[in-house]
Amino acid sequence: QVSGSSNRQGTSGSSYSCSLDALLRRLRAMDTKKDDKFADVLDAVGEFGTFQWRLIVLTFIPNIMSSFFMFADHFVFSEEKPYCNTSWILALDPNLSEAEQMNLTLPRAHNGSFLTCLMYLPVSWDLESIIQFGLNITDPCEDGWIYPESKRRSLISEFDLVCGKELDKETVQTMFMTGQLIGSLIFGLLSDKLGRYPTILLSLLGLMFFGFGTAFVNSFHQYLFFRFGVSQAVMGYAIVSLTLVTEWLVGEHRAHAVILEHCFFSVGIMFLTGLAYNLPHWRMLFLVGAVPVFPLISYIWILPESPRWLMMKGKVKEAKEVLCYAAEVNKKTIPLNLLEELQLPGKKVTKASVLDFYSNRYLCKVTFVMGCVWLTISYSYFTLSLKLRDFGVSIHFRQAIPGILEVPARLCSIVLLEQIGRKWSLAVILIQTAFMCFLTLFLPQGLKSAIILVLVLGQLSLATSVSVVFLYTAELFPTIVRSTGLGLVSLASSGGAILSLTIISQLPALLPVFLCFISSIAALCFSALLPETQNQLLSDSMEQFSRASSFKKRRTDEDAPDDMSEEVAKNTIRNAQILRMDSNSYSNASLKKSREEKTDRPG
Template sequence: MAEEISCKASTPRRLSHETSGHFPTWSLETLLQRLRSLNTKQDDKLAHILDVVGEFGTFQRRLVALTFIPISLSAFFIFVDHFVFTAQKPYCNTSWILAVGPNLSEAEQLNLTLPREPNGSFLTCLMYLPVNWNLDSIIHFGLNDTVSCQDGWIYPDAQERSLINEFDLVCDKEFSWNIVQAILWSGILIGSIIFGFLSDRLGRYPCILLSLLGLIIFGFGTAFVKSFRQYLFFRFGVSQAVTGYLISSVSLASEWLGGEHRAHAIILENCFFTVGLMFLTGLAYSLHHWRLLFLVGGAPTFPLIAYIWILPESPRWLMMKGKTEEAKKVLRYAAYVNKKTIPVSLLNKLHLSSKKVTEASVLDFYSNNYLRKFVLVMVCVWFAIGYNYCLLSTQRRDFSTSIYFTTLIPSIMKLPARLGCIFLLEQVGRKRSLIFTFFQGSLLCFISLLIHPGKDAGLALNWPSSPQRSLCLTTELKSMYTLLVMLGEFSLIASFTVLLAYSTELLPTVLRSTGLGLVTLALAAGVIMCLTFISHDQNFLPSFLCCFSATLALLLCNLLPETRNQPLFDSLEHLPTLKKSLSLEMTDDLTSDDMTEVAKNTFLNATMENFNSDSISSMRQTYEDTVSQAEEAAD
C-alpha cells in the first residue's frame, strides 16, 4: 500500500485517473481551482460581512430598484432620434405669388410656381423664379426659369412637428441619418473612457450623480435647442451621461451583491432598458411634437436628484481605497435596513494595511498578464457584437414602413431574450452561454447578408429604405429574411446581456469601471464602423467583417475562465497568474526538492481519503501543514 501511494505521489498528473474509485469525476486541476476559490473567500472578510448583512435583503432589493428609472430613461435618450426625424415631403415656399393672387388655392399656387419631375410630382428643391407680372400673365405665359428655394420650405402634408420641418433639414441642408447615429455613438465612445476612469478614481456614487446631472442638462435640455448643431451637441453630451450611468450602476450593483444575485440584477437592469424603449415608442406615438417629446420624456430626470441622499457607495471600492471607516458605516446601514446585526468582532477584522492600498491605472491592462489577456479577448467580442447587431438592426429597418412597428416588436422580443439569460447563466455557465448565443446570432447575421433581398441592388443598407426595392420582393423571401434578422437580434441581445455580467465578474474592483469603459469603447467602435460601411454603400466589406470578427471572437472566447460561483476579485494581487496553469503550479510544489517524499505521500493520501465537496477546507489546512513540514525538513 505504501508503495502504491509512493508511486502515485511521483506521478501527480495521473492522480485523477488512478484514484477514480475515490473521486471519479474530479481532476487535480478542478481540486486546485476550488482550493484557490476557498482561499480567496476565506481571505475576503468583506464577503463574510456581506453574507451576514444578507445576500439579497431589503437593502439590496431597494438598491437594484433604484437603478430601474435611470436605466429606462437611458433607453429613451439613446433611441429618441428614431422618432424626431419623421420623413416629410417639403416644397419651396412660393408665397410671393399670393401678393398678385391672394385668392389662389394651395393646389393652384403649387401648379403655377413649382416645376415637376418626369413622373408628375413637384420638385422639392427647385422653384420658378419670381417675376413682377400680374396673375393673368403668369397663368397665360407660365414661368420657365428655375432657382433653388429662396424663402424656405413649406410642409403641406406634415402631421407632426419634427426636426426636419423645424430646422428645414432638406435639399442642401439634408442630414445623414448615419452621421447622426455616428455622433451619438461617438459620445458613447468618449463617455466610456471618461466615466470608466472617473468611476474607479472618484467612486461609483459621485459618477452616478454626475451622470444623472448630465441626463438633466443634456437630455431634458434638448427640448430648448435653437439649431440643429446645438441638437447634435446635446445628443453627444447625453450619450456620455448614459454611458457613465450604465458603467457606474452596473459596478455598484455587482459589488453589493454576490453569487447569482449579481447576474440577476444586471439582467433586470437590461430588462428595464427594454421597458424604457417600449415607453418611448408609446410616448412618441401619442405626442406629435419633438420638443414636447423631450419635455415629457425628460421630466422624470428631476426626481432623480433625491439619489444624493439615498444612494450608497460601494463598500468594496471604499476598502480598496483604504476608506475602512466609511465602508463600515455603509455596511452598518445596510444591516440596519435588512434587520441584521453584524458582530463587532467581525467588523473589527475589516481593515486594510497601508501597503495593500495600491493605486491601479489603465496601464495595468498592459502590464498585468491576466488583464491584458482578458481585455484583448473581450474587446474583440464586444466589437463583434456591436458590429453584427448594428448590421441586423439596419437591415430590419429596410423592410418596414412604420417606425413604431420596427421599434416596438423588437423591444417586446428583447424581454424574453434577456430573461432567458437567467436560466442560461445558472444552468450552463457564463462561458458556454456566451459562446452559444453569440455563435447563433453571428451565424444568422451572416446568412441574412448572403440572402439580402437588396443584394442585387448593391446591398444598400441605408435607413430609411427604398420603397421601390421593397416592393419588388417576393412575400416568401421577405418573410424568411425578416425572421432571420429578428432571430439574429434575439440571440445577439442575449449574448450582450451575458457578456455584460461576465465582464463585470472578470474585472477586479479597482479597475472594474475602467475595464467596462474599455469594452464599451469597443462596442461603440463596432457600431461606428458598421455605420461607416453602410453610408458608403459597401458591398463586400460588411459581410467579410461580420464573418471575420465573429470567427475571431468565438475562438478567443475559449481562453476565458468560468466565473460561475466564483468570488469577485478586488485588487490586482488577487488575480490569477497566467505564467503556468494551476495544476502545473501544484505539481511544482509536489515535486520540488524542498518537499520530502514523506510530505508528498502525506498530502496525497489525505487528499484521496478526505476529498469530497464538504471537506475542501480540511484539505487546505492539510496542504498548508504539509508545506510547513517540508520547509522545516529542508531547514
C-alpha cells in the first residue's frame, strides 16, 4: 500500500515536473510571439503571394550576372603561344607568308620548334642575302609578339603577358577574392546602417559600372581595378539580397526562395560557359554578357525595403506603408488592429554596431562558429576545383558540368531542410564532403576518371552547403545586425578561398585535400554548437536574439519581466502540487480510518 502510494507520488511529481517544463516553454513561445508581430502581419499580407514571387524573381538576373562576373577570369586567360613580331622583314618583301617570315627571323630549339621569346636581330641586307647566309645574332623580342596559333583573343595576347611579363592566374583570383573580402564588410555595414533597398541599388550600380566597363579597359592594371570593383559589388549583392528575402518571407518559403535564388547563380555559370565557348574575343564576352545588367535600372522603382529593418530603425510609418503595399499586390487586407500593434521594440530605437560582435557573447560565439564553417566550405570548394585543373580537365568542363549538376543538387537540399532542419542538413553535407575528400586521398592516382568523379561530387556537395549555410546564417543573426553578421562571416569565406590558392601552390599534391578533410570534420564539430532555426521566428533586436540563442547567458535587467513570469509559473505549479499532495494525504487518511472502523465493527 505504502509502496504503491509512493510510486503514485513519484509519478505525480514527474508529471508535474513535465508540466512545469511545458508551461515554461509555452510562456517563452508566447513571449517571443508577442515580441514579433510580423508573424500575424505577414499571414495577413499573404505568406507567399504575388508580391513574394515578384521579390524572388527580381533576384534572378542579378544572381546570373553575379556568377558571370565572378568566374569570368577563368575564360579570359586562355593559354597562348607567343612568337616575336618580326614584321621588319616584310619591308624587304611584303609577299612573304607568315611561315616564311618566321622561318627566316626566328631561332629554333633543339627539337626544331621556334623559340618563343627570342628573335634574330634585324640587318641591312637584302632578302637574297638573308636567305643565302641566314641570321645568327639573337635578342629578346623588340617589337612585341604575334600569336599565329591562337584562335581567340584573350587578355594574354591583348596585353602581351608573356616572356617575363606573365601574371599568375592565382594572383588575379586573389585580387578578386580580396575585393570580395572588403565588399562583404563594407556592404554588410551599409545595409544595416542605410537599409537593404539603397545598398542593393548601390551594389547593382557597381555591377553595371565595373562589370560592363571591364570591356573598355586600356591596360591590364585597369582590368585588375575593375575586377576588384565588381568583386565588391558581387559580394555586396549576395549578402544584402539574401537579407531582404529572408526578412520578407516566413517558414519554409524562406528556404525555397534562397535555394531558388542560388540555382540561378548556377544558371549564370552555364551562361558564362556557353558565351565563352562561342565568342572569339574577351571584350565581346564582357560586352554581350553584361547586357542583362541594364534592365536592373528598373529596380529603383520596384524594389521594396525590408519592413523589419524599418521597424528596428523607428520608421514605423514607412514599415506599415510597405506592408500595406505588399498586401495590396497580394489582393489582401491587413486588419487595422494588427497594424496598430506594430510598434517600436521598446521605448526607443534599437541601435547596434559592429562592436556588438565583440562585446555580446552570443554574437561573438555564433560569428566564430559560422566563420569556421564558411572558411572550411570556401577553402574546400576552391581546393577541389584546382585539383580538377591539375588532372588536365578543361576549363569548360570544370565550369559547365558542375554548373549543370548544381541545380538539381540545390533543389534536393530543400528536402533535407524540410525534413531534418538547418543544423542537421549542414551536418549531412559536411559529412559527405569529408567522405569525398577521404576517398580522394586513398584512390590510386591511376584511376583518373574515378578521382575526377569524386572531386566533382565533392564540389556539388560544397555548392549545396553554400545555400544551406547562407540561409542558416541569415536566420541566426537578428535583423538589427543581420547584414553585418553575414558580412563578417563572408570575410572567412574570402579568406578560405585565398588560403586555398596559397596552400595548393606551396604544399604537396595530397596535403591540401587532407586539410579539406580535417577542416570538414572540425566544421562539423563546431556546427554542433549552433541552435536549430527551422520553424523559428526571426529575431529582430539584440534582446530577442539573446533569448532565442541556445548559449547560456546572464540575464539583463530587460529580462526581469520574463524571470517574474517564470517564477510565477513555478510557484503556481508548486502550490498546485502541494494542494494535490495534501488532498491525496487527506484521502488516504480517510480511507485508512474507514477500514479501521470496518475492522472494529462486529461481523
